[in-house]
Amino acid sequence: MGYGHWDDNAFQAAKTFRARRGLDDFGYTADMRTQHWSTWRAHPALDPRDTFRESRDSADHANSLPIAVLFDVTGSMGVVPRIMQGKLGRLHGLLRSKGYADDPQVLFGGIGDADCDRVPLQIGQFESDNRMDEQLRHILLEGGGGGQKSESYELAAYYMVQHVATDAWDKRGRRGYLFLIGDELNKPRLSARQVREVIGDNVGQDISVESVYRELAARWHVFYILPKQSSYYGDPEIAAHWTTLLGERFLRLEDPGAVCELIALMVGVGEGRIDVGGGLADLRDVGSQAEAVAVSRALETRV
Template sequence: MGSGVWSTDVYDAAKKYRRATGKSAFSYSDSGARKVHPSLDPRDAMRESRDSTEHPQSTPIAVLFDVTGSMGHVPRTLQNKLPQLLGLLQRQGYARDPQIMFGAIGDATCDRVPLQVGQFESDNRMDDDLGRMVLEGGGGGQMQESYELAMYFMARHTATDSWDKRGRRGYLFIIGDELAYAGVKRREVAKLIGDDLGEDVPIRRMVDELVQRWDTYYLLPAGSHYARNSKVLDFWRDLLGQNAVTLDDLDAVCETIALTIGLGEQAIDLEEGLRDLERAGSTATGTVSKALAPLRAGRQAVVSTLPPASTGAAPTSGGVTRL
């Protein structure tokens, strides 16, 4: 996967066609589907981001979002703002050869479709994956969703040339508003992914494994049910440190993702990124600046402790992002 090139013209043509025919960008879900689409089924699946002649320096980017309850509108927001996200990553050169994968997270204790995982794509097929998602809107109502199950899949069912060839982590963004469960449950993994685990995996051990290959962020947007809940924010900051990011406006999620990657790739500093947003006509500069200020401070603190000759990526676990 990962061939081809994103085209805004193709995206706009599909949007105009849907408007003319009255079709939804999420036609699979809006048709009443209650089963995972075969192309997004995580069972016995491996998702790969690979280099090619067309894309020799692939940068894997995964965006997984909670689709339960008040979070069900997130993928629609992402779909509407895909051109802004891809424009910043590609035209502004924030990342070389970005390959984006979208996924959806529910609650494995009660939802019909608790995990959906697309492919890493460089072209408009990523939009197709969004359109195949079931926006179930369920959840158990106990302030917990199965984020840890998605983490397990990302840690053990992805392969990237970025890591295998260059030792560079990919980027993982989880968009949600609740707690993860205390651990990855072996019976849920067996049922949904097909692996036979000897035991459950505690959440902290899962995160430690995940961040070895994925620079991981949790985005907590305004407008969600637990957006201002200190328990949720404290939970994720305990796991990810400053990589648990709050957003005052959900509409800023694509810009936040793009600038986070630009900062991680050392393609820009925050002020340059904010100027890029202004030139692109974005109204999200204030939200993005506030959200990413802690990341900038964290990076500056890490840089100040490095020896003068240190260069390159610094993948570490916990809340310190790579430089």
């Protein structure tokens, strides 16, 4: 849980190895797609049932900062994890080389629809080294969803409240960063049945979505990023829903390719290491010219 160090050379070498052999970066998804959908399941490393995730300090990382990135993996949204995987080195480079976070520990996960998907929730572990790439590539890009303009974000929020512990909070009273990346609404209520079936907690009655997010905000800086990937990008109902829950931390991102840069900038600003202007300058400095424009627009158009 957060040991070791990121090695960009190893990351690039592994990516080149897979490309030369025609291997999918998301090999677990490719394997599942050779089987009947009824057998699909979360990779064992990301199965949320009866599990607990931790971000802890270590000799390598004495000031651990938890950063969780949970993707909606339904429909067209499955392209965003692929973008993130391809640019993972850029994310880590911005966090460390620009001094946005001393000891970032990153967790990845996937969100689906607990009403109809085989794998409605996937949660990895907090990592500081190249294992974060492995857990990201183990996400099943199910591509389902029920077509009712909602996914089970609230189920993921509940898990982050009840099944995650961090030294940042326990020792220092510092909140971590949670980025939800999707394009739809929460379900109307957090279903007690779905909590029991997917996570394994003995919850007796449904819970209001608002109360789950209130608890979540006590220990996490929570952002919802809406990439321009579907017809819901300009939907006023989506904007109103998430703005009511998160305020200015609801962000529209017109270029999904800038998701890493937006996450890094929000962490840097939140930690007081940079201001927005300085962060945009850093993006341009590392060659992310187009991404800097997209991030700037995302922040300018906050509701």
